[in-house]
Amino acid sequence: MRVLRGLPGWALGLVGLAGLAALLEVVPRSGLVQAKYLPPFSTLVRALGQQVGTRGFWSALGHTLLAWAIGLAIAVAAGAAVGLLLGSVRFLHAATASTVEFLRPIPSVALIPLAVLLYNVRIQSTLLLVVYASFWQVLLQVLAGVSDVDPVARQTARSYRLGPWARLRYLVWPTALPYLLTGIRLAAAVALILAVTAELVIGSPGLGHEIALAQSSGESAVPVLYALVLVTGLVGVAVNAVFRVGERALLPWHPSMRAPV
Amino acid sequence: MRVLRRALALLGLPVLLLATWWAASAQSTNVYYPPLRTILRTFRHVWFSDRLRNDVLPSVLRLLGGYALAAVLGIAIGVLIGESRTVRGVVEPVLEFLRAIPPPVLVPVLILLAGIGDTMKVLVITSGCIWPVLLNTAAGVRATDQVLADTAECYRVRGPARLRYLVLPAASPQIMTGLRQALSIGIILMVISELFAANNGLGYAVVQFQRGFDIPEMWSGIFMLGLLGLALAGLFALAERWILGWYHGQRRASRSR
Amino acid sequence: MGDLLEVRHLRKAYAGRRTVEAIGDLDFTVPQGELLCVIGPSGAGKTTLLRCVAGLLPPTSGEVRLAGQPVTGPPAGMAVVFQEYGRSLFPWLSVRRNVALPLRHLPRDRRDALVSQALAAVGLSDVDDAYPWQLSGGMQQRVAIARAVAYEPSVLLMDEPFAAVDAQTRAELEDLVRSLWARLGVTIMFITHDIDEAVYLGQRVLVLSRAPTSILEDIRIDLPAQRDQLGTRGSAEFTALRGHLYEQIQRAKRGG
Numbered sequence: 001m002r003v004l005r006g007l008p009g010w011a012l013g014l015v016g017l018a019g020l021a022a023l024l025e026v027v028p029r030s031g032l033v034q035a036k037y038l039p040p041f042s043t044l045v046r047a048l049g050q051q052v053g054t055r056g057f058w059s060a061l062g063h064t065l066l067a068w069a070i071g072l073a074i075a076v077a078a079g080a081a082v083g084l085l086l087g088s089v090r091f092l093h094a095a096t097a098s099t100v101e102f103l104r105p106i107p108s109v110a111l112i113p114l115a116v117l118l119y120n121v122r123i124q125s126t127l128l129l130v131v132y133a134s135f136w137q138v139l140l141q142v143l144a145g146v147s148d149v150d151p152v153a154r155q156t157a158r159s160y161r162l163g164p165w166a167r168l169r170y171l172v173w174p175t176a177l178p179y180l181l182t183g184i185r186l187a188a189a190v191a192l193i194l195a196v197t198a199e200l201v202i203g204s205p206g207l208g209h210e211i212a213l214a215q216s217s218g219e220s221a222v223p224v225l226y227a228l229v230l231v232t233g234l235v236g237v238a239v240n241a242v243f244r245v246g247e248r249a250l251l252p253w254h255p256s257m258r259a260p261v
Numbered sequence: 262m263r264v265l266r267r268a269l270a271l272l273g274l275p276v277l278l279l280a281t282w283w284a285a286s287a288q289s290t291n292v293y294y295p296p297l298r299t300i301l302r303t304f305r306h307v308w309f310s311d312r313l314r315n316d317v318l319p320s321v322l323r324l325l326g327g328y329a330l331a332a333v334l335g336i337a338i339g340v341l342i343g344e345s346r347t348v349r350g351v352v353e354p355v356l357e358f359l360r361a362i363p364p365p366v367l368v369p370v371l372i373l374l375a376g377i378g379d380t381m382k383v384l385v386i387t388s389g390c391i392w393p394v395l396l397n398t399a400a401g402v403r404a405t406d407q408v409l410a411d412t413a414e415c416y417r418v419r420g421p422a423r424l425r426y427l428v429l430p431a432a433s434p435q436i437m438t439g440l441r442q443a444l445s446i447g448i449i450l451m452v453i454s455e456l457f458a459a460n461n462g463l464g465y466a467v468v469q470f471q472r473g474f475d476i477p478e479m480w481s482g483i484f485m486l487g488l489l490g491l492a493l494a495g496l497f498a499l500a501e502r503w504i505l506g507w508y509h510g511q512r513r514a515s516r517s518r
Numbered sequence: 519m520g521d522l523l524e525v526r527h528l529r530k531a532y533a534g535r536r537t538v539e540a541i542g543d544l545d546f547t548v549p550q551g552e553l554l555c556v557i558g559p560s561g562a563g564k565t566t567l568l569r570c571v572a573g574l575l576p577p578t579s580g581e582v583r584l585a586g587q588p589v590t591g592p593p594a595g596m597a598v599v600f601q602e603y604g605r606s607l608f609p610w611l612s613v614r615r616n617v618a619l620p621l622r623h624l625p626r627d628r629r630d631a632l633v634s635q636a637l638a639a640v641g642l643s644d645v646d647d648a649y650p651w652q653l654s655g656g657m658q659q660r661v662a663i664a665r666a667v668a669y670e671p672s673v674l675l676m677d678e679p680f681a682a683v684d685a686q687t688r689a690e691l692e693d694l695v696r697s698l699w700a701r702l703g704v705t706i707m708f709i710t711h712d713i714d715e716a717v718y719l720g721q722r723v724l725v726l727s728r729a730p731t732s733i734l735e736d737i738r739i740d741l742p743a744q745r746d747q748l749g750t751r752g753s754a755e756f757t758a759l760r761g762h763l764y765e766q767i768q769r770a771k772r773g774g
Contacts (some may be wrong), residue, residue, distance in 0.1 A: 005347050012350030037373040099274045108449065112456075113479050114472035151516070175437045193363040200365050201456055208366065215369040222373065229366050236361025302585065415538035415572055415598040416620035426619060430610040507610040512653040 014177075041222045047223035048230060057210070061231075064195050064206035067123055068239075071130030072191040076184055079138025083180075087146025088164070090170060099246075108133040108194060116202055124204065126198040133194045134187035141186065146172055178251055185243040192236055200230025207232055295477045303404060304481040319368040320463040323379060325453040328387025331443055335391045339398025339453035340428060349399070356395070364389035364446075365453045386422070397439025401432030404495065434508050435502050444497055448490050463489070466487040523548040523571070523673055525578035530566050540566045542730025544580075550672075553706045555697050555716035557763065558726030558734075559771045564709045567731070567760065568677045569708065572598050597666035601678045602657040607650040613637070614646040617665045625751050636668035639701075641696060657686035660694070667698060674706045681711065689747050692719055696745065713767065717741075717759045718750060725766045728773055735766050 004012060024041040027033055039047075051057045086093045115125035135173050149171055157171050199208025207228060215223040283297040283316045308317070323351075357391045367388050368381075375381040403430060429436075452464030459465040467482035502509070530541040540563040548554050558564050559572050571582050573592040579608050582589040584596065597620075600606045607616050617636055621629045624627040640660040659679060666674055676695070680688040692715060697707055710716050716723050717739060725735040741755055750756055 004351065007350070012347065013354040016351040016353070017358075019351075020358075033374065091357050095274050099278065110482075112452075114483070116471060117476075119507045189361075192361075192367075196363045197365040198454065200363075201361050201453065208363075211366055211369060216371075222389075225369055229362055229370060233358050233362040235288055236363075237358055240357070240361065271665070408600055408602050411574055412600065414574060415592045415596065416665075417592055417594065418619065420669060422622065423652065426608065426611075430608070433610075462739050483750045510649060511609045514651045 007155065012054040032205070036219055038224060039226060041157055042047040043223050043228050044230060048227040049225060051227055051231075060205065060207050060210045061235075063204075064192075064199065064208070064235075067130060067198075067204075068188075068191050068195045069205060071127045072184075072188055073194065074127075075131045075134035075187055075191065076138050077136045079183065079187070080142055080155065080180055083139045083142025084146065084176065087143050087176070088168060093143075101230070102104040112201055115198070117145045120204075121203045123204055125202050126195055126204045129190045129198045130194045134191045137190050138180070141183025142176055145176030145183075148179065149175045181247045181250060185240070185247060186241050189236065189241050192239055196232055207235075265360060271277050286365070292476055295480065299477050299486065300480045303477040304484055305382070306476050307481050308485055315505070316461055316466045317449045318487075319379075320451055320455065321489070323382045323454070323462075324386060324447050327383040327450070328390055328443065328447045330383065331390030331447075332394055332440060333388045334387070334448070335394025335439065335443070336398050336429075339395045339436075339439075340402055340432075342395070342399040343402025343432070360392050360396075364450050368454065368457055372458060381452075382454035382459070382462075386447050387452045389446045393442035393446065394436070394439040397435045397442075398432060401435030402428055405431045434505055440484055441497060445490070448486070452486065475494050480487070521547040522550040522585055522720050523707070524583040525567075525571065526583065528567070528570060528577050528582065528681065529579045530563070530570060530575065531578045539730040541570070541577075541732075543732045544726075545732060546724060546728065546736065547656060548705060548707060548715075550705055551703050553696070553708065553721045555708045555710060555720030555723045556726065557710055557716045557723060557767070558731070559728055559767060560711065562726040562728055562770065563731035564726060565710075568598075568675055568707070568709055571610075572596060572675055580586060594615075595668045595672040597671035597674050599659070599662050599666050599674070599676045599679045601681050603655065603662050603679075604650070605683070606662055607658060609649065609651055612647050612649055613642065613661050615651070616650065616661060617668050618745075620669050632668045632670070633664075636664040639667060639698060640664045655683050656685075656691065659683060659691060663691075663694065663698070667702065671704060675703050676706065676708045676758075678709055678711060680715070691749065695719060700743075713760050714751065717763060718745060718747075719754060723763065725763065725770060727770045734770050737763070 004015065021041050024038075024044070024175060027038045028035040028038045035043075035060075037152075111129055111132060113182065115128045119125035119128065126224055138221040153171060157167055162170070195206065198204060199206035200212050201208075203209055211228045211232075214221045214228060217224075279297070286294055286296045287298065288296070338352075342352060364385055368385055370379045371384050371388070375384055409427065409431065413423055418426060451462075452467070455462035455464035456468055463482070463485060467479055467486070470476075470479035470482055524547045525544050528541055528544040529539070530537045532540060544567060545690065556564060570577050571589070573582075573589045573596070576590070584593050587593070608619065611619065614633055614637070617633045618629055621632060624632070631645075634643070637646055640663055642657060642664060643659055644655065645653060651660060653661070656684065662679075680691050683691065695706070695708070696719060699705075707718055708716075710719075720739050721741060723737045724733055725737070726732070729733045737759070738757060741750060741753070741759070
């Protein structure tokens with residue numbers, strides 16, 4: 001532990017990742033878990049290399065990313081618009097609060113049967129789930145952002161008799177923007193998860209569907225299964241990283257972006 | 262008069278939406294969107310029966326098991342990460358990667374490792390619920406007020422006492438946020454875990470209805486899921502109000518100042 | 519009475535792109551039972567000094583000793599009252615439990631007795647079930663003081679405790695500190711930027727220089743032991759002392 005303390009952040013991270021890979025290599029080989037259930041890390045990497053060479057893999061990846069991007073865009077636009085509207089007009093917020101609370105816990109998976117019935121295995125069924133789940137992420141964050149407007153600033157705006165549009169532009173928008181960006185980042189992660197989940201369960205084209213196929217193809221496809229799971233994780237990490245960088249680039253002034261002392 | 266207005270605000274829109282749905286679907290002959298009246302009648306017929314014990318109960322038990330496990334592990338690991346920069350540095354990329362794997366994608370993996378019984382389902386739920394708890398706990402622990410920490414240090418409040426009187430209470434608002442998010446995720450995973458290799462459960466029942474084209478029953482199942490989510494959210498809100506009474510009081514006091 | 523607190527050639531430098539020497543050389547002792555005030559211009563490292571004495575910050579060189587033992591971490595028998603009272607009290611505990619927390623190792627009867635006495639001493643007996651955030655700023659600082667008193671420390675460190683409190687409350691709290699000090703005989707190191715407060719409270723005042731901090735002057739306050747806000751502050755000796763201190767502070771600000 002003491003040895004690790006002096007190392008810089010990125011070195012520590014590498015230690016952790018290397019440790020995980022080592023664990024994944026050793027555990028199956030030692031017989032703790034049978035190799036046919038958990039292939040060693042080296043086998044996984046080899047299977048991944050093979051996959052990357054096939055056209056089917058890239059087509060599946062493309063489908064997933066397409067559904068993700070479209071669904072996210074719709075959810076963000078709708079969530080931001082509804083959130084700003086509800087947050088700014090107090091009467092609307094009060095009237096819709098209970099409905100939001102009721103609909104919010106309804107899990108998106110409840111819509112899976114509906115999606116199947118309506119769209120079968122087309123990409124729209126994926127989109128239905130992605131938009132539904134991501135919308136809530138954005139909406140809740142925007143609502144939190146709007147309600148976080150500094151009361152002193154709000155009173156100052158009122159005493160200067162700023163109209164609703166000016167208030168939105170100078171008061172609400174800057175306060176809600178960091179929240180909106182956080183919401184987008186969270187929604188991006190949720191959207192990806194739902195996209196892959198929908199493909200897995202419903203069978204619409206994408207990485208999730210490939211995973212389901214690998215699972216039903218028996219023992220020989222187990223490394224491929226794990227390789228695809230690995231890819232899903234990496235895509236998720238990449239998406240998160242891209243959005244976090246974007247957030248930092250857009251909001252360098254925000255206190256949450258300052259490095260911890 | 263105020264009570265009336267509050268009741269109106271609370272129930273107004275939902276009642277309006279339900280009424281609209283009732284009216285709009287009353288004459289529906291569309292197989293996929295049966296009349297609301299039919300759905301409600303089917304609801305009573307389907308769920309107020311043995312199904313409650315045979316399907317809903319096992320699902321809820323698995324949910325609670327997975328949720329509890331995720332809470333314990335998430336808080337424990339979250340505290341470790343929040344307290345030590347070294348631990349955080351080592352573990353963070355690994356967690357970042359694991360977190361990015363959608364739990365449903367882990368289901369095939371978990372089936373390989375844990376079979377197709379209740380253990381697998383509980384693990385699926387845990388694998389998704391743990392993340393918001395862990396991340397929020399770590400963030401909450403990191404944000405412990407420095408002056409408070411110094412005070413505890415000066416009065417020699419260390420070790421387990423420090424955890425009990427300083428770290429956990431200070432992080433509890435954020436931990437509760439994480440637990441709240443984990444609840445929604447848990448319900449979703451409860452259903453997903455039953456889509457693959459199950460022979461009972463709420464999610465299992467809904468999918469059976471869908472596959473058998475029992476549309477009103479399927480809709481009633483979706484309703485049931487919504488009600489379950491609502492009930493759990495309500496229970497959680499009660500628990501949260503009790504546990505974080507001090508926090509809400511403090512925020513009210515500082516707002517009125 | 520021996521020296522309870524010894525600060526021997528204390529030096530504190532922060533390494534960074536440029537080494538910042540917060541404290542250059544501080545060397546002084548505090549005899550048991552003394553009420554010492556430490557004053558200095560902004561940036562004079564007063565808080566750094568307090569943190570080193572409290573064991574929260576390791577010195578770069580030199581040492582601090584409490585009753586002959588070197589201080590390497592927060593020592594037993596030392597209590598600290600911080601300036602930010604709102605952040606030093608646990609918001610999830612009632613007043614009573616806040617005061618009782620440092621005493622959790624004691625048997626219940628003794629603990630309850632100490633807590634009740636301390637709360638009575640600061641005049642807060644009837645709010646012991648309240649939460650800190652339900653109280654005013656002055657009352658919150660009283661709770662912090664009660665907590666320190668109940669702990670029965672041999673040394674009490676106070677870091678500009680009344681800087682964030684309104685003037686009237688400050689006067690009451692100053693008198694409270696003096697009466698507690700007289701009653702309990704505890705050694706107090708009181709950091710402040712308020713010259714009047716330093717003269718009114720202290721038996722002795724240390725004037726610190728600007729960074730790198732050292733002792734500019736060590737003045738004995740020979741005002742009578744019985745002091746009151748009106749009479750003492752109006753006396754000629756008080757005025758002379760505060761005038762002298764004011765000059766010293768100006769000199770310190772100029773870097774003399």
